Amino acid sequence: MDQSTEHTVVCRGVSKVYRQDAVAVPALTDVALEIPKQDFVCLSGPSGSGKTTLLNLIGGLDRPTSGEISVDGRRIDLMDKGELAELRLRRIGFVFQAYNLIPVLSARENVEFVMQLQGVSAAERAARARAILKEVGLEGLEDRRPGELSGGQQQRVAVARAIVSEPSLVLADEPTANLDSKTAENLMQLLRHMNTEHSVTFVFSTHDKLVMDFSRRLITLRDGRIVDDVRRE
Amino acid sequence: MxxxxxxxxxxxxxxxxxxxxxxxxxxxxxxxxxxxxxxxxxxxxxxxxxxLRIFTGQMQIQRAGYLDKPQMRTTIPDARRLAQELRRATGLAAVAARAQGFALAASGTRSYGVPVIGVEPEHEWRVSTLPHVIKSGRYLAAVDAREVVLGAALARNLKIRVGDELTLLGAGKDGSTAATVLPVVGLFESGNLDLDRQLVQLPLVTFQDVFSMDGDAHVIVISGDSLDDMGRALTLVGAHMPAGPNLVLLGWERLIPGxxxxxxxxxxxxxxxxxxxxxxxxxxxxxxxxxxxxxxxxxxxxxxxxxxxxxxxxxxxxxxxxxxxxxxxxxxxxxxxxxxxxxxxxxxxxxxxxxxxxxxxxxxxxxxxxxxxxxxxxxxxxxxxxxxxxxxxxxxxxxxxxxxxxxxx
Incomplete structure (x- = not known):
């Protein structure tokens, strides 16, 4: 059986080299990785280990220097800009560390924004946004703008936005970095809940031990290479 | 939204x-x-x-070629009747026939070469402001009256006043000598120096008589109610062009391109x-x-x-x-x-x-x-x-x- 149909993400021999002036700076070297559907994977490692670079490559935000990356069985390293945008829009949800939301839109409008890009009708958008915001515990706060929400609430909105279109993969880059431990724990519980209830594959990066403890699989990177890959169940 | x-x-x-x-x-x-x-x-x-109101009008009907080469013999036959038909057909009131010639205007002591215009006084006031800017005397009384009005500046140059006589000497349509002596009944001052220094007007029938025109004229001057009305007037006149020999309708842009x-x-x-x-x-x-x-x-x-x-x-x-x-x-x-x-x-x-x-x-x-x-x-x-x-x-x-x-x- 083709592995790519069983796995949400498959990386083979992925390398990424950045150029700083004339100097080549390797960020990832020969990374091989398979992430099965509905997995809940944590990428850990020190700063500069390549966690964010790997997330960016899997998310189609950046291109590998060499190697193959497949998401849902489709080679994204061969896609053009438009195809990558379409993939991100339809198949991948993102939660970033900060500046996750559009500041002039309310929580509900931020969630609706992606659905509008997808061409979902206004009535359906409103209904789905209300439902998902209720699910992430933000009922009653739908019309607040990001500036009127706490850091944890903002991340919940980001999670709601990432999940509302029912993507096959959600990528979260240090989602708890700016949160206190209690709020971080609540957020991770939410992500686990979404992972289970919505059958979505989650890949997130973190430094945080508490966050790592939530993962079912912990991948450790150092100097752009995977040095450890432990399934924790 | x-x-x-x-x-x-x-x-x-x-x-x-x-x-x-x-x-x-x-x-x-x-x-x-x-x-x-x-x-x-x-x-x-x-x-x-x-x-346009002073003299030219918003549009004119002329014989083809008259604008470029205004000759006495390039006329519109039976022009007064054509003008009358046009008024009736279009509903436009400001329609007047004019004959235009050139003559030597002389007083007792001086003479000048001037354009001489034959007008229908009863209609001219609708197409031109000259009848409204008479500074002394009065405007022409009737289409067959034997009298003239002229620009105040020309009168000063000729050293004549209202009540004096003006001698006109020119060539008729048929090449004959056109000569007459007419009393000055009014002087106009339009503010347009060219007109005030040069122009002489006399009733159309008198002009036709003096210049052997046989009922002909050279132009039919037409104006709409206002400048905004010009487009409608032009269309109306275009649709009711008199069936005359080789007549053309010219807008103001052609008449005064400058x-x-x-x-x-x-x-x-x-x-x-x-x-x-x-x-x-x-x-x-x-x-x-x-x-x-x-x-x-x-x-x-x-x-x-x-x-x-x-x-x-x-x-x-x-x-x-x-x-x-x-x-x-x-x-x-x-x-x-x-x-x-x-x-x-x-x-x-x-x-x-x-x-x-x-x-x-x-x-x-x-x-x-x-x-x-x-x-x-x-x-x-x-x-x-x-x-x-x-x-x-x-x-x-x-x-x-x-x-x-x-x-x-």
Whole structure:
């Protein structure tokens, strides 16, 4: 059986080299990785280990220097800009560390924004946004703008936005970095809940031990290479 | 309201002061342009209307070729009847036949070569202001009266007054000598020096008699009720052209091309100034738009990461600039309209203008021309320039890569 149909993400021999002036700076070297559907994977490692670079490559935000990356069985390293945008829009949800939301839109409008890009009708958008915001515990706060929400609430909105279109993969880059431990724990519980209830594959990066403890699989990177890959169940 | 429209509108108000300043720059230039253009076109209409009303009329029917080579024998036969038919068929009252010749006008002591015009006095007052600007004496009484009126300046040069006799000596249509002596019954002063220094008018039938015209004339002068009515009048007359030999209908542009050229030259000069103003405003707007895009690079990166196409984000930037421009233009048009409306009722004037205008027989004030065109032409050009200015920042987004953009501080 083709592995790519069983796995949400498959990386083979992925390398990424950045150029700083004339100097080549390797960020990832020969990374091989398979992430099965509905997995809940944590990428850990020190700063500069390549966690964010790997997330960016899997998310189609950046291109590998060499190697193959497949998401849902489709080679994204061969896609053009438009195809990558379409993939991100339809198949991948993102939660970033900060500046996750559009500041002039309310929580509900931020969630609706992606659905509008997808061409979902206004009535359906409103209904789905209300439902998902209720699910992430933000009922009653739908019309607040990001500036009127706490850091944890903002991340919940980001999670709601990432999940509302029912993507096959959600990528979260240090989602708890700016949160206190209690709020971080609540957020991770939410992500686990979404992972289970919505059958979505989650890949997130973190430094945080508490966050790592939530993962079912912990991948450790150092100097752009995977040095450890432990399934924790 | 779609999310995109809400997003664009709210983005404008992230920096209210900057938005208001930019909108104010657009509004000010739009207001200035609306006022200047209404005034400019109002002045053109005034000059044009005045020029056409004095003598030429809005249009004329002539024999083909007469305009380029005005010969006595190039006539319209039975012109008074044709003019009468035209009045009846078109419903236009301002239709009058004229015969035009050249003669030596002599008083007891002096003589000058002058144009001599035969007119229908009962209709001439509708197509020309000369019957209304008689400074001494009276205008011609009847179409067959044996009398003349002439310009006050010509009378001064000839050293004659009302009640004196004027001798006319010229050539008739058939080449015979045309000579007559007629009493001067009135002197006109139109403000147009060419007319006041040269023109002699006598009743058409008398002219036809003196110049052996056999009921012929050279032109049928026609005017609509007003300048705005000219297009309708031209169409009406065109549809009811008398079935005469080789007759042509000529608009004022053909009759006095110099006036059209003068207006066009003035228009070009003014537009050069307007465009200079718009370009300065455009650069200030371009700066605003660029700032607005640069400071939101990270946000655009987020949108790109979420799957928005650069074209869509560029569209958002264009929408923002369009909203800003429309807001400024709406304010500018409203203010410009109010100012134009005020001067529409009071008339626009500046110290000394009355005296200058009086020399040319023009009204002492300019009435701005308020129309859809005058209110929107300038703002439309500003809008085109602001749209062009916002294209550059919008196109810059095409070059953004999500990862690089999101790293931007």
């Amino acid at each position: 779609t999310i995109t429209l809400r997003l664009a509108w709210r983005n404008l108000w992230r920096h209210p002061r900057r938005t208001w300043l930019t909108a104010a720059a657009i509004a000010f230039s739009a207001m200035l342009l609306v006022f200047m253009i209404t005034l400019q076109l109002g002045a053109y209409d005034m000059v044009l209307d005045n020029s 006036l059209k050229q003068l207006i066009q030259a003035d228009m070009v000069q003014n537009w050069f100034m307007y465009i200079s103003l718009i370009v300065v405003v455009t650069f200030s707007i371009l700066n605003t738009f660029l700032m607005s895009v640069l400071e939101r690079t990270r946000e655009f990166g987020l949108m790109l990461a979420l799957g928005a196409r650069p074209l869509r984000i560029g569209g958002l930037v264009l929408l923002e600039s369009t909203l800003l421009a429309l807001m400024g233009l709406a304010i500018g048009i409203a203010l410009g309209f109010c100012i134009a409306l005020y001067f529409y009722f009071t008339g626009f004037s500046f110290p000394g203008m009355k005296e200058i205008h009086a020399q040319f027989g023009l009204p002492g004030v300019i009435t701005p021309k308020i129309s859809l065109l005058t209110l929107t032409l300038g703002p439309a050009v500003i809008f085109a320039f602001t749209a062009a200015a916002s294209l550059y920042p919008a196109l810059r987004i095409r070059r953004l890569a999500p990862v690089d953009a999101m790293r931007t501080v």
